[in-house]
Amino acid sequence: MSLDSVGYTAPMWVLLACSVEVTPRSYDFGSLWIGCTDSVPVDLFNAGNADLVIEALPWITADDSLTFDVDEATNGPLPWTIPSGTSLTTTASFTPSLALEASATLAVSSSDPSSPTYEADFHGTGVAYDSATDTYTQADAQATFLLTQPPAPETLSVSVDGLATDAWSYDADLQAVVFEVAPEAGTTITLAYVVLGPCG
Numbered sequence: 001m002s003l004d005s006v007g008y009t010a011p012m013w014v015l016l017a018c019s020v021e022v023t024p025r026s027y028d029f030g031s032l033w034i035g036c037t038d039s040v041p042v043d044l045f046n047a048g049n050a051d052l053v054i055e056a057l058p059w060i061t062a063d064d065s066l067t068f069d070v071d072e073a074t075n076g077p078l079p080w081t082i083p084s085g086t087s088l089t090t091t092a093s094f095t096p097s098l099a100l101e102a103s104a105t106l107a108v109s110s111s112d113p114s115s116p117t118y119e120a121d122f123h124g125t126g127v128a129y130d131s132a133t134d135t136y137t138q139a140d141a142q143a144t145f146l147l148t149q150p151p152a153p154e155t156l157s158v159s160v161d162g163l164a165t166d167a168w169s170y171d172a173d174l175q176a177v178v179f180e181v182a183p184e185a186g187t188t189i190t191l192a193y194v195v196l197g198p199c200g
Helices: none
Strands: 020-023 026-033 038-046 052-056 066-069 080-082 087-094 101-110 117-127 130-137 144-146 157-160 168-171 176-179 188-195
Touching: 020 101, 020 117, 026 038, 026 087, 038 080, 038 117, 066 101, 080 087, 087 101, 087 117, 130 144
Parallel strands: 026 117
Antiparallel strands: 020 038, 038 087, 052 080, 052 101, 066 087, 101 117, 130 188, 144 176, 157 188, 168 176
16 A cells, blocks of 8 residues: 555655755866966756755865855855756866875755765866076176066075075066065076966
8 A cells, every 4th residue: 555545745854855966076177287277167956846055165175276166246145045956156276386186175065954065076186397497697786587488476486595585576477586675796596486387
């Protein structure tokens, strides 16, 4: 005998339930030149038949080369309500600054009764395209030193007479290192960096 034949009525929580699905559930950016960026859309879909509430989207990583954008300009601030059969799109990006593997986990906290925390994993590997060293001997009160090749700025290392210094900034428009105070005449300025690879 079926339950229907005896007048069984399923409780409301059985009849109406939201269900979160994240696409992609796992994504590998592969190998990417240091300083380049690759992005992938991350869709949050409600596969259930009741409204889904996305409460939080913590991005768990020890590497800031992997980032996550909730796109508040389009989606609005959290929490989000996603009606049945619809989705919202966010973005995961990878911009390696070191020749290392990186990983991150997106933990979707929602009102889905069966998966209140739904995880998606992202991976990528930074690869150095090439390295370069530019050396100058200070002849006057010059404070700006041009790089001979386009750098991945995060990899720049500057030294004066062999001693590392951080009293400088990088000017992307000039493709140059600009010192706060010009090094003394006769000193040797060394600029070491990873060359920016051909991005996309």
